[in-house]
Amino acid sequence: MAGVISQLATQLPHPTLDPPLREAGENLRALVEPEAYVGEVVALGYSEAIVQIHDHHRQRVGGIPALCFLVGTRVNPQAAPDPREEDSSAGLAQSASSAFL
Numbered sequence: 627m628a629g630v631i632s633q634l635a636t637q638l639p640h641p642t643l644d645p646p647l648r649e650a651g652e653n654l655r656a657l658v659e660p661e662a663y664v665g666e667v668v669a670l671g672y673s674e675a676i677v678q679i680h681d682h683h684r685q686r687v688g689g690i691p692a693l694c695f696l697v698g699t700r701v702n703p704q705a706a707p708d709p710r711e712e713d714s715s716a717g718l719a720q721s722a723s724s725a726f727l
Contacts, residue, residue, distance in 0.1 A: 643708060650709040657716055658703040662687055667698055675719055695720050 643651065664687055665679040677696065684690055699716040701707045707714040 643706075647709055648706065651707045651714065654699075654701055654707055654709060654714060654716065655703055655705075657697060658699055658701050660703045664690060664696070675717075677719070690721060693720060693722070 664683045665677050667675055668678045669676040675698070677698070679690060690696075696719045697716055698719055700713040701716065
């Protein structure tokens with residue numbers, strides 16, 4: 627069954643983006659630095675967000691200073707994003723404090 631689905635997937639048309647949309651997607655992808663990954667958003671509201679920072683990633687990037695800015699996104703840096711999709715966005719957040727679990 628998996629072979630049939632894989633075969634069908636290769637025959638489906640792949641959406642192509644107009645040049646302005648492709649350029650917008652590439653500009654968005656350029657903001658993402660995979661080597662600067664530090665964690666995941668746990669909760670997101672209008673006035674605050676809770677981000678779970680992984681110690682391994684924090685050490686790899688050299689720490690996260692107080693009041694620094696973080697870019698949060700679900701954009702895959704390995705693929706050109708479609709800027710019309712909901713997950714093709716980025717948010718800017720400023721770290722305010724830390725909490726130990």
